[in-house]
Amino acid sequence: MTTQLELARVPFAADLSSYGNRPAIIADGHTVTYRELARRVGELARQLGTERRLIALAASNEVESLVAYLAALVAGHPLILLPEDKPAALESLVAAYDPDVVIRSAGGLISLDERRPGSDHELHPDLALLLSTSGSTGSPKLVRLSHTNLQANAESIATYLGITAEDRAATTLPTSYCYGLSVINSHFLCGATLVLTGLSVVDPCFWDLFRRERATSFAAVPYTFELLERIGFAAMDLPSLRYITQAGGRLGPAQVHRYAEIGRRQGWDLFVMYGQTEATARMAYLPPDLATDYPGTIGVPVPGGAFRLEPVDGLSDGELVYTGPNVMLGYAQTPEDLALGRSVTELRTGDLARKNEAGLYELVGRRSRFVKIVGLRVDLGQVEQLLADIGVTAAGTGTDDRLVVAVEGTHDNRLLAKVLAQGIGLPRAAIEVFPLHELPRLGTGKINYPAIAALAAAKHSATPQPTPRLGGSQVAPIPHKTGTESVRRIFEDGLDLTDISEDDSFVSLGGDSLSFVAVSVRLEQLLGHLPRDWHLRTVRELETGDPAPQAQGQPATHRHPGEKRSFSPMDTSVILRAVGIILIVGTHIGLLEWQGMAHVLIAAAGFNFARFQLTGRGLPRLRRQLTSVARIAVPSMVFIAFAYLVTDRYSLANIVLLNAILGPEQVTTEWHFWFIEVIVYILLAMSVLLAIPWISRAERRFPFLYPLVLFGVGLLTRYEVVELDLPHTLPALWLFALGWAVARSRDLPQRILVSALTVITIPGFFDDPNREFTMMAGTLLLIWLPTLPVPRAVSKPTVLLASASMHIYLVHWIVYPPLVGTSPALATVASLIAGLAYWTLCTKVAHAGGRLRAPNTDRATAQSSEVDRWDA
Known part of the structure; x- marks a missing residue:
């Protein structure tokens, strides 16, 4: 007997085995045949059961995600498809729709969270797939697609692209994005091959893979073509390339013409396409032979589809x-809507269009207040409501590449942009916030959106533009005076770089904890206040005066740069480094007795690693992390080699920082540099660990949970569950991970949890309660007080000591012994001065080396890592 599930199957998913041993997927150097894929899909389909259930899949560009997607289609279970790298969206939709099963994949494994054995939902027999509209994940509104929709659109696309079993598509878009999904469906329909990768087109490894696997096509959104320009795509030799498809937003006619010409010369076609999620991806395509003559059009309807133009009053x-x-069944906004059948028979696109003399359709505008930015359709009304919900009066407009939002009054603009990025699913770089004294309005009282758009246009114009006016008043952002010194100049000096752009930040430029000290103090003196997240803000955001975040209910406070104060706020980690090195050196010399600060600085190292070394991904991030390690290891090895030559206290193992592994077990002078070794070992281990793709994804997905897991692993040595013969390195991972968790604590419950872990786990570690109190106090300061007031008279010495803290730690071991018999105080002061001198020397050498390198090579690399993966 034929079951309901069998009737509900999507043919292209159910017929995979018909292609036998042809390659279906090539991923990580391995080939999965259609027969093997069908077997794996069938196994998971059987595991999902015979009763229809609502499934949510956190999808990534991995084989396991494709297996789960196809298994749901084969087994007839309606599927909500969500991006793996947006856990907040997943949690939101899981809460809204209460799926029966949640599927995740990581590290080659599929995880099934079966929340109930059957289903609590009434699911319409035609329902196959639920997608967020145009890739946006900021709303519970989903597109309901049927089995027929998926099959028909795959067939239509395969027809006009001429896909055959010999084709191989390199994946450049997320599986959860309807455009990326349409590539998958159309190729599986024809027995073609997917070259599955998450690499960006700016990565040379992508093109090595493309050539090695003889890929024949790739999909591109408008931003992809900007990236292709940067890497010299036009001159690339890609003999297997047959065509490029473009969708996800409007590509400028000039670019269409240019790439169509490049393709004509090099033997491949450019297919410009138009579609919406509501049409299962594609509605129109521009035949490649017409692209040079009609580059501004969307072309003709896809096979099986048709357009008509409905008159609009006044236009x-x-x-x-x-x-x-391929037109959807309709929308779903609640779980009850999943029982509905077809509620629409045609798709009103909301786009205004005309048909030209060649029979091609051309878009000329939007009927409603929606904009499509980097392939995502953004509801401007939703943008304004999101901010209204937090008490901010705002007006939104946009272009093809950015969302422009004007807000009344002064706010934390970076925070507002973050709220919008998370709420509507746009990359942070595609959002601009302009603070205005008041929103511009027309004589009717309605908001003057063209004036807001003109504000952004004037800012990005290549030629000077007059400030937009409304009536007799100017519409201009609230100014912020920054004195004679600029943010850009401070970054240039502190990071030894030139040609810094307004979109650069301290972190994207490769800043780390060593350069953080000097830069933060100069910025605070310049701006009058220093936001806690200043290292993540761009030059533009700092120079336009985003106010520092304030406690809820507290008014923002500002200080004019020239205003004198007795105290100035300073980053707590900076103060801990300065005070810590004095206490460490003084204790070693015998001037005082105050132990525990070295362990506080291990936690501070984890704190700063999380702040400065986790942005970006892949090789650029690893390179930046290893560079930061080198800034610690190289000066240390040079000095220890000098100490080895002038004393008899150290060994060759000390020079190469391997004493903890090769040195004596008993504590001797050879253990003097244990702290340096600990930091280098951990930073190297964390950098290598995060270079593993699935671990990197786990850290991005669970930024607070990840360091807590490391903390738990570290506790195995803390409580001697696991014993290692490295006496001084035992507490390192535990404390480093604790500092990491401090940096990732974003709200009150998380800070309370980290505080509790601090108070619970530190007692009993040493026999000295004073030492344990120091460790607890230092860690709790990091958690609860991001800055501390410092008398202005001692702020500069504090900065110098913090900057040179590592160098002071190194040199004091050979400076103080000859002097301690004369005066411990003299020995301490001499150690501090000698360390400062060595720090100055190392800084000058590093700057001289930097000037010999190609300018800003590292910065360009760091910036490329910030490109949003699916845009690339």
Whole structure:
């Protein structure tokens, strides 16, 4: 007997085995045949059961995600498809729709969270797939797609692209994005091959893979072409390339013409396409032979589809309306909507269009207040409501590449941009916030959106533009005076770089804890206040005066740069380093007795690693992390080699920082540099660990949980569950991970949890309660007080001591012994001065070396790592 599930199957997913041993997926150097893929899909389909259930899949560009996607289609279970790298969106939709099963994949494994054995939902027989509209994940509104929709659109795309079993598509878009999904469906329909990768087109490894596997096509959104320009794509030799597809937003006619010409010369085609999630991806395509003559059009309807133009009152152009077998069943906004059948028979696109003399359709505008930015459709009304919900009066508009939001009054603009990025699913770089004294309005009282758009246009114009005016008043951002010194100049001096752009930040420029000290103090003196997250803010955001975050209910406070104060706030980690090195050196010399600060600085190292070394991904991030390690290891090895030559206290193992592994077990002078070794070992281990793709994804997905897991692993040595013969390194991972967790604590419950872990785990570690109190106090300061007031008279010495703390630690071991018999105080002061001198020398050598390198090579690399993966 034929079951309901069998009737509900999508043919292209159910017929995988018909292609036998042809390659279906090539991933990480391994080939999965259609027969093997069908077997794995079948196994998971059987595991999902025979009763229809609602499934949510956190999808990534991995084989396991494709297996889960196909298994749901084969087994007839309706599937909510979500991006793996947006856990907040996943949690939101899981809460809204209460799926029966949640599937995740990581590290080659599929994880099934079966929340109930059956289903609590009434699911319409035609329902196959639920997608967020146009890739946006900021709303519970989903597109309901049927089995027929998926099959029909795959067939249509395969027809006009001429896909055959010999084709191989390199994946450049997320599986959860309807455009990326359409590539998968159309190729599996034809027995073609997916070259599965998460690499960006700016990564040379992508093109090595493309050539090695003889890929024939890749998909691109408009931003992809900007990246292709940067890497010299036009001159690339890609003999297997047959065509490029473009969708996800409007590509400028000039770019269409240019790439169509490049393709004509090099033997490949450019397919410009138009679609919406509501049409299962594609509604129109521009035949490649017409692209140079009509680059501004969307072309003709896809096979099986049709357009008509419906008149719009007051406009000469009509609204584009599409009909075809790929038109969605309708929208879902609640779980109850999943029981609905077809509620729409045609798709009103909301786009205004006209038909030209060649029979091609051309888009001329939008009927409603939606904009499509980097492939995501953004509801400007939702943008304004998101900010209104937190008490901010705002007006939103946008272009093809950015969302422009004007807000009344002074706010933390970076925080507002972050709220919007998370709420509507846009990359942070695609959002600009302009603070205005008041929003510009027309005579009717309505907001003047063109004036806001003109504000952004004037800012990005290549030629000077007059400030937009409304009536007799100017519409201009609230100014912020920054004195004669600039943020850019401070970054240039502190990081030894030139040609810094307004979109650079301290972290994207490769800043770390060593350069953080001097830069933060100069910025605080310049700006009058220093936001806690200043190291993540761009030059533009700092120079336009985003106010520092304030406690809820507290007014923002500002200080004019020239205003004198007795105290100035300073980053707590900076103060801990300065005070810590004095107490460490003084204790070693015998001037005082105050132990525990070295362990506080291990926690501070984890704190700063999380702040400065976790942005970006892949090889650029690893390179930046290893460079930071080298800034510790190289000066240390040079000095220890000098100490080895002038004393008899150290060994060759000390020089190469391997004493903890090769040195004596008993504590001797050879253990003097244990702290340096600990930091280098951990930083190297964390950098290598995060270079593993699935671990890196886990850290991004669970930024607070990840260091807590490391903390738990470290506790195995803390409580001697695991014993190692490295006496001084035992507490390192535990404390480093604790500092990491401090940096990732974003709200009150998380800070309370980390505080509790601090108070619970430190007692009993040493026999000295004073030492344990120092460790607890230092860690709790990091958690609860991001800055501390410092008398202005001692702020500069504090900065110098913090900057040179590592160098002071190194040199004091050979400076103080000859002097301690004369005066411990003299020995301490001499150690501090000698350390400062060595720090100055190392800084000058590093700057001289930096000037010999190609300018800003590291910065360009760091910036490329910030490109949003799916845009690339």
